[in-house]
Amino acid sequence: MGKASRDKRDIYYRKAKEEGWRARSAFKLLQIDEEFNIFEGVKRIVDLCAAPGSWSQVLSRKLYLPGKLSPGSSDKNDLPLIVAIDLQPMAPIEGVIQVQGDITNARTAEVVIRHFDGCKADLVVCDGAPDVTGLHDMDEFVQSQLILANGSYLVMQI
Numbered sequence: 001m002g003k004a005s006r007d008k009r010d011i012y013y014r015k016a017k018e019e020g021w022r023a024r025s026a027f028k029l030l031q032i033d034e035e036f037n038i039f040e041g042v043k044r045i046v047d048l049c050a051a052p053g054s055w056s057q058v059l060s061r062k063l064y065l066p067g068k069l070s071p072g073s074s075d076k077n078d079l080p081l082i083v084a085i086d087l088q089p090m091a092p093i094e095g096v097i098q099v100q101g102d103i104t105n106a107r108t109a110e111v112v113i114r115h116f117d118g119c120k121a122d123l124v125v126c127d128g129a130p131d132v133t134g135l136h137d138m139d140e141f142v143q144s145q146l147i148l149a150n151g152s153y154l155v156m157q158i
């Protein structure tokens with residue numbers, strides 16, 4: 001069986017199509033949130049290695065849109081700030097600021113922090129497999145040092 005037909009039989013592939021997610025990996029982040037409640041109270045969020053954007057869609061639907069659409073919310077400053085980074089461009093997603101760049105470059109972190117007005121992130125998610133040293137503890141430490149605030153969450157693929 002070819003890869004295309006295998007994909008079409010996959011339950012998450014079909015569900016992603018039906019629900020309008022750009023990739024079935026959206027369900028990974030939704031399940032992580034169900035288990036660990038990672039979205040509670042977060043205001044500044046970074047999605048590393050974001051393209052084509054299904055995790056950013058989850059962040060938009062779970063964090064940005066409910067705030068924007070809630071009847072009492074008139075203050076734009078209360079809405080969460082979501083920044084998505086990838087080497088590749090991706091189609092726009094409501095409430096998501098896109099930065100095209102390399103996540104291992106300190107300048108990219110500076111751009112993100114500028115979007116956060118000098119503050120660091122409350123939540124960083126990363127679904128990519130970037131070129132790293134291969135020493136997991138060190139890679140995780142270096143990436144977390146770039147943009148994480150104290151007491152924040154880091155969700156990443158290793």
Ligand SMILES: C[S@@+](CC[C@H](N)C(=O)[O-])C[C@H]1O[C@@H](n2cnc3c(N)ncnc32)[C@H](O)[C@@H]1O
Nearest residue numbers: 049051052053054055086087102103127128130
């Ligand atoms: C598995 S895809 C991410 C899927 C995404 N989370 C989603 O849900 O749509 C991995 C992405 O990592 C990006 N990537 C790999 N190395 C990178 C780097 N050094 N900086 C930025 N993005 C990178 C690739 O361009 C690719 O789009």
